[in-house]
Amino acid sequence: MARNGVNVACAVRSHRLAGDPGYHDTHIASCLRCQVEAIRYRTLLRSLAELRTETVAAPPALAAFVTSGLGLAPSVPKKAAGVEAALAAAGIAAVAGAVALWRRSLSA
Amino acid sequence: MADRNVEEAAELLDRARQGDEGAFSELVRHHQHEVFTLALRLLGNYELAADAAQETFIRAWRALPRFRGDSALSTWLHRITVNTSWTLGRRAQRHSAVSLDEALLMNDDSSPSPESSAETAELGGRLRTAVSELPDPQRAVVVLKDIYGWSHAEVAKALDISVTAAKVRLHRARQKLKEKLWREME
Numbered sequence: 001m002a003r004n005g006v007n008v009a010c011a012v013r014s015h016r017l018a019g020d021p022g023y024h025d026t027h028i029a030s031c032l033r034c035q036v037e038a039i040r041y042r043t044l045l046r047s048l049a050e051l052r053t054e055t056v057a058a059p060p061a062l063a064a065f066v067t068s069g070l071g072l073a074p075s076v077p078k079k080a081a082g083v084e085a086a087l088a089a090a091g092i093a094a095v096a097g098a099v100a101l102w103r104r105s106l107s108a
Numbered sequence: 109m110a111d112r113n114v115e116e117a118a119e120l121l122d123r124a125r126q127g128d129e130g131a132f133s134e135l136v137r138h139h140q141h142e143v144f145t146l147a148l149r150l151l152g153n154y155e156l157a158a159d160a161a162q163e164t165f166i167r168a169w170r171a172l173p174r175f176r177g178d179s180a181l182s183t184w185l186h187r188i189t190v191n192t193s194w195t196l197g198r199r200a201q202r203h204s205a206v207s208l209d210e211a212l213l214m215n216d217d218s219s220p221s222p223e224s225s226a227e228t229a230e231l232g233g234r235l236r237t238a239v240s241e242l243p244d245p246q247r248a249v250v251v252l253k254d255i256y257g258w259s260h261a262e263v264a265k266a267l268d269i270s271v272t273a274a275k276v277r278l279h280r281a282r283q284k285l286k287e288k289l290w291r292e293m294e
Contacts, residue, residue, distance in 0.1 A: 018282045019275065040286055047235050048254040048285075058144035059158045066140075066165040067133045 010034050017041045121181060125172050132172070136165050139182060143189050149251045150193040152240050156200055160193045167192060190252065190266045197244060231289065238288040246281035253278055 009027055013034045016023045021041035028034040117138075123131035143164055148157035167188050168175075175184055239247060248267055252258040253274075258266070264274040 015279075018279050018286070040290055041282065043231070044235075044282065044286055044289065045254060047231055048239075048250065049257070050232065051236070051239075051255050052257070054145070055141045056145045056148055058140040058161060062140050062144065062158060062161055063133065063137050065162050066136050067129070069162065069166050070129050070132065070169055 007031075007033070010037070013037065021045050117181075121177075125175065132169055135181070139185055140165075142182060143185055146186060146189045146251070146256070147193045149239075149255065150190065150248055151197050152244075152247070153200070156196055157193070160189065160196050163196065164189045164192045186256065187266060190248075194248070194267065234289055235285070238285050241288075242281055242284060246277050246284070249274055249277040250281045250285070254282075 010031060010033050013023070013025070013028055013031070014037050017034075017038050018041065021038065021044070024038070028038060120131045120134055124135055140161065144157055144161040147160040147164070148154065151157050151160060164185065168185060171188070175181075239250060242250065245267075249263055252263045252266065253260065260271050260274050260278075263278075264271045267274065269277075
């Protein structure tokens with residue numbers, strides 16, 4: 001059974017090979033059309049993986065723009081300083097509370 | 109030598125986490141090309157990719173105190189790049205001023221390996237064009253899975269789609285690429 005000159009069995013294998021280029025079965029082992037298809041998918045994947053090593057040079061001003069923008073972003077020390085200030089204020093409040101309770105217990 | 113570089117990178121990261129802007133700027137200079145390349149591959153637009161790369165580093169600076177080092181810094185930056193590019197890409201409806209393929213041709217600073225043949229180079233050139241011509245959702249999946257080696261689950265999570273949807277998109281994208289690459293040769 002053929003559709004557009006392609007055997008249905010081959011079309012099914014082509015579909016499977018798109019998802020898994022390493023797929024292999026007895027039909028593929030005996031079908032030249034499917035073997036070519038398998039090689040094409042494996043070549044495609046290998047070529048795509050090779051693109052990983054290519055880099056495009058970032059615009060020259062990128063790093064400078066980022067650095068100038070850091071001051072506008074909430075920076076780490078400011079956050080840390082905020083947390084420290086909050087902890088210090090909580091500590092002072094706790095000590096003041098303890099002193100007040102101690103004085104009240106003395107006067108009672 | 110390699111150990112020394114790793115130590116220096118770790119020290120730089122540590123200083124940046126403590127709020128040292130100079131150390132973070134050094135990290136930006138080191139990772140800017142890789143971040144920009146990923147953004148360009150995802151967005152297919154030079155100017156938009158530059159915006160995405162800039163936004164990525166600003167977001168990274170803000171999130172640096174939460175970075176625990178479970179993954180490599182580059183992997184962490186890639187995740188932020190994908191999220192940022194996806195957000196900017198959805199926001200921008202304009203067409204690219206410079207196509208991905210043109211940008212890669214203008215800026216390709218990779219040196220070919222000795223064994224690379226003219227045929228491989230030709231296939232690579234046609235492949236870059238074919239990838240840049242894919243619809244955005246399919247291109248994103250191919251870039252992350254087949255170029256950057258992410259798992260289906262990682263791709264699905266980053267693009268906020270199901271694993272099945274990611275597999276279907278990848279499947280269709282590969283079929284399109286294969287047809288485009290070899291149709292001309294037949």
